Amino acid sequence: MNPYVLTTLILSLGLGTTLTFASSHWLLAWMGLEINTMAIIPLMAQQHHPRATEATTKYFLTQATAAAMILFASTMNAWTMGDWNINQISHPLATTTVTLALALKIGLAPMHFWLPEVLQGLSLTTGLVLSTWQKLAPFALILQISQNTNPALLTTLGVMSALVGGWGGLNQTQLRKLLAYSSIAHLGWMIIILQFMPALTLLNLTIYITMTSTMFLSLKIMASTKINSLALAWPKTPTLTTLIMLSLLSLGGLPPLTGFMPKWLILQELTKQDLPITATIMAMSALLSLFFYLRLCYTTTLTTFPNTNNTTSPWRLKSTQITLPLTITIILTLMLLPITPAITTMF
Amino acid sequence: MTPVHFSFSSAFTLGLMGLAFHRTHLLSALLCLEGMMLSLYIALSLWCLQLEATMFSAAPMLLLAFSACEASAGLALLVATARTHGTDHLQNLNLLQC
Numbered sequence: 094m095n096p097y098v099l100t101t102l103i104l105s106l107g108l109g110t111t112l113t114f115a116s117s118h119w120l121l122a123w124m125g126l127e128i129n130t131m132a133i134i135p136l137m138a139q140q141h142h143p144r145a146t147e148a149t150t151k152y153f154l155t156q157a158t159a160a161a162m163i164l165f166a167s168t169m170n171a172w173t174m175g176d177w178n179i180n181q182i183s184h185p186l187a188t189t190t191v192t193l194a195l196a197l198k199i200g201l202a203p204m205h206f207w208l209p210e211v212l213q214g215l216s217l218t219t220g221l222v223l224s225t226w227q228k229l230a231p232f233a234l235i236l237q238i239s240q241n242t243n244p245a246l247l248t249t250l251g252v253m254s255a256l257v258g259g260w261g262g263l264n265q266t267q268l269r270k271l272l273a274y275s276s277i278a279h280l281g282w283m284i285i286i287l288q289f290m291p292a293l294t295l296l297n298l299t300i301y302i303t304m305t306s307t308m309f310l311s312l313k314i315m316a317s318t319k320i321n322s323l324a325l326a327w328p329k330t331p332t333l334t335t336l337i338m339l340s341l342l343s344l345g346g347l348p349p350l351t352g353f354m355p356k357w358l359i360l361q362e363l364t365k366q367d368l369p370i371t372a373t374i375m376a377m378s379a380l381l382s383l384f385f386y387l388r389l390c391y392t393t394t395l396t397t398f399p400n401t402n403n404t405t406s407p408w409r410l411k412s413t414q415i416t417l418p419l420t421i422t423i424i425l426t427l428m429l430l431p432i433t434p435a436i437t438t439m440f
Numbered sequence: 441m442t443p444v445h446f447s448f449s450s451a452f453t454l455g456l457m458g459l460a461f462h463r464t465h466l467l468s469a470l471l472c473l474e475g476m477m478l479s480l481y482i483a484l485s486l487w488c489l490q491l492e493a494t495m496f497s498a499a500p501m502l503l504l505a506f507s508a509c510e511a512s513a514g515l516a517l518l519v520a521t522a523r524t525h526g527t528d529h530l531q532n533l534n535l536l537q538c
Contacts, residue, residue, distance in 0.1 A: 210536040
């Protein structure tokens, strides 16, 4: 792609998210979301193969529908209540519609069907942008309207997302689809705590973005998109393979790693709010997700590929890819749990 | 609910229902999206006419500009889909399901 065009598109991506962050008026927030969608569409469709085109079409249809629903709900709110402020939206029909539209935008459970298919059709870099940067603008709106939304709706969305994210990933062999289902499950955890403690939603979003960046960047270095190509990774990059195993366990939320922190704090807050049944369902749904992370760990590190090559690692060229972002995110993914008190004071 | 209110919300809802349930051609989906945006345009312009909010009178134009961009992106995707899949039937977009 032409470097000028690429620069314009990346700057527009930044502009859209910034506009949504900075606005208090629904129309400006909607314009930010639209700029975001318009800017990523050429990046998604730049390879001309049928899968990329199909993923772009599906992404465009869902995002355009969600954006139109957001603007419709805010217009209804302005007609009945006379107010365009984002955090003043108060008509119950309008708040429900906006919540459902934002759930469609980020891919929460009853509206999640586009996310695995779209992510499967993209390159790993664009998939990284889609599952990290594109989540920020909708989450800014969700956090601003969180005090006015229906609590039962939020709980339903959260529990369904965590369960569907766990169930859906069980039968997948494609890594990008697995990451999409893991994204759905993590979003469920973020939404379930939204009405009680929005700061924890933000904390969970930050940590999820760090962990999923680690996964996408390391998969990009190994250029693998299927589980069976991960099984070849051990003779190729032994260090990275070990770190990938630990990052997967961190995504699953096992204790000495970072991924345990948001789950711990969320379960603690749910118990404090006297919701033991919700907390139990969420903890059990984390087991479903943990199963497919563990299966990935098993094929990545615990199996040896059946070939005759008995050397520990074969001769190979030094990789020319930039590894600095991966280094930073991998450290954050693995080692943040001991400084949990310092991090909770930041949010 | 005033007649104006009813008319634009039912227009939007009809567009949304068409987009959600009439899934044969990509072109009809794009037309439904365009209908939704036009009903929103009517809603916004009538809102600022009724409340005489002159500060807000640029908003329908902004909405129209953005919906034109969206429609052109949709048509470009229609062309791209026709070139890669050979048709604009939505049921042919099934390469990524498994």
